[in-house]
Amino acid sequence: MLNTIDLAHADILFTDVDDTLTTQGRLLPETYWAICRLASAGIRVIPVTGGCAGWCDQIIRTWPVTAVIGEGGAFYAARSAAQTVEWHFWEEASSHRHHQSVILDEVAALDLGFEVTLASDQAFRFVDVAIDYNQQQSLNPEQVAAVQNALLARGFNVRQSSIHLNVWQGDFDKATMALRVGRDLLGLEASALQQRSVFIGDAPNDECMFRDFPLSIGVANIRQHLPTMTHKPAAIAGQPSGLGFAEMAEAWLQQRTSSLQGEGA
Numbered sequence: 001m002l003n004t005i006d007l008a009h010a011d012i013l014f015t016d017v018d019d020t021l022t023t024q025g026r027l028l029p030e031t032y033w034a035i036c037r038l039a040s041a042g043i044r045v046i047p048v049t050g051g052c053a054g055w056c057d058q059i060i061r062t063w064p065v066t067a068v069i070g071e072g073g074a075f076y077a078a079r080s081a082a083q084t085v086e087w088h089f090w091e092e093a094s095s096h097r098h099h100q101s102v103i104l105d106e107v108a109a110l111d112l113g114f115e116v117t118l119a120s121d122q123a124f125r126f127v128d129v130a131i132d133y134n135q136q137q138s139l140n141p142e143q144v145a146a147v148q149n150a151l152l153a154r155g156f157n158v159r160q161s162s163i164h165l166n167v168w169q170g171d172f173d174k175a176t177m178a179l180r181v182g183r184d185l186l187g188l189e190a191s192a193l194q195q196r197s198v199f200i201g202d203a204p205n206d207e208c209m210f211r212d213f214p215l216s217i218g219v220a221n222i223r224q225h226l227p228t229m230t231h232k233p234a235a236i237a238g239q240p241s242g243l244g245f246a247e248m249a250e251a252w253l254q255q256r257t258s259s260l261q262g263e264g265a
C-alpha cells in the first residue's frame with residue numbers, strides 16, 4: 001500500500017541491499033532497471049548495507065548511485081571523479097584498522113571447544129570482523145551464543161545477521177552515517193535530509209533507519225519481523241525484496257509525474 005505515503009517531493013533514496021534490492025541473493029533485472037530509472041529522474045540513490053568494502057567498491061564503480069554506505073555505517077564511498085573513489089570513515093581509518101586487528105587477534109585466541117571461522121569475505125572488510133555461523137559454516141544456537149558472549153565480555157559490539165556475527169568497535173550505525181552523508185556530501189542538515197529522503201529496507205537491522213527517516217518503506221518480506229521490531233516502516237510494499245523495490249520506484253515516479261503535471265496546470 002504505497003499510495004498512503006507522499007513521495008512526490010522526495011529526491012534522495014537510501015536503500016538497504018540484501019533482501020531489499022536482492023531477491024534470494026540475486027539482483028533481478030527489473031530491480032536494477034528501477035534503480036536506473038530513479039537515478040535518471042534526478043533522485044540520488046545511496047545504498048546502505050552491512051556488506052563489505054569490496055562489495056561497496058563494486059557498487060560505487062558500476063551502479064548509478066551517488067554514494068554507498070557499507071559495513072553497517074563504518075564508512076561511505078563516493079566518486080570524486082569518473083574513475084576515482086574516495087572512502088570516508090566514521091573515525092580515522094587507522095583507528096578502525098587498529099580496532100579490527102585487535103578483534104581479529106581476540107577471535108583467533110578464542111578457546112570455546114569448537115572452531116570459530118571468519119566469513120569468506122573477511123579480506124574485503126575495512127572495519128568489521130565477520131564470523132561465519134550460517135553461511136559456509138554451521139554453528140548451533142548454543143555455540144553462537146558462546147561466541148557472542150565471549151566477544152561482548154571483551155567490550156566489542158556484536159550483532160547477529162542471518163549468516164554472520166558482525167563484531168566492531170565504534171558508535172556508528174546505518175542511520176548515523178546516513179545523516180553524516182547528508183551533511184558532508186549533500187550539504188543538508190538532518191531535518192532537511194529527513195524531509196527529502198525515502199528509506200526502504202527489509203529487516204530488524206534497518207530499524208535505526210525506520211526510526212530516523214519518516215518516509216520509510218518495507219518490502220513485503222519485512223512482515224515476518226514486525227512483531228519483534230520497535231521502529232517500523234510507514235508503509236509496506238505488496239511485493240517482496242527486489243520486486244517490492246521496483247514497486248516502490250514505480251509509485252514514486254508516478255507521484256512525481258502527477259505532482260509536476262499538477263504544478264504545471
Ligand SMILES: [Mg+2]
Binds near residue numbers: 202
Ligand atoms: Mg537487508
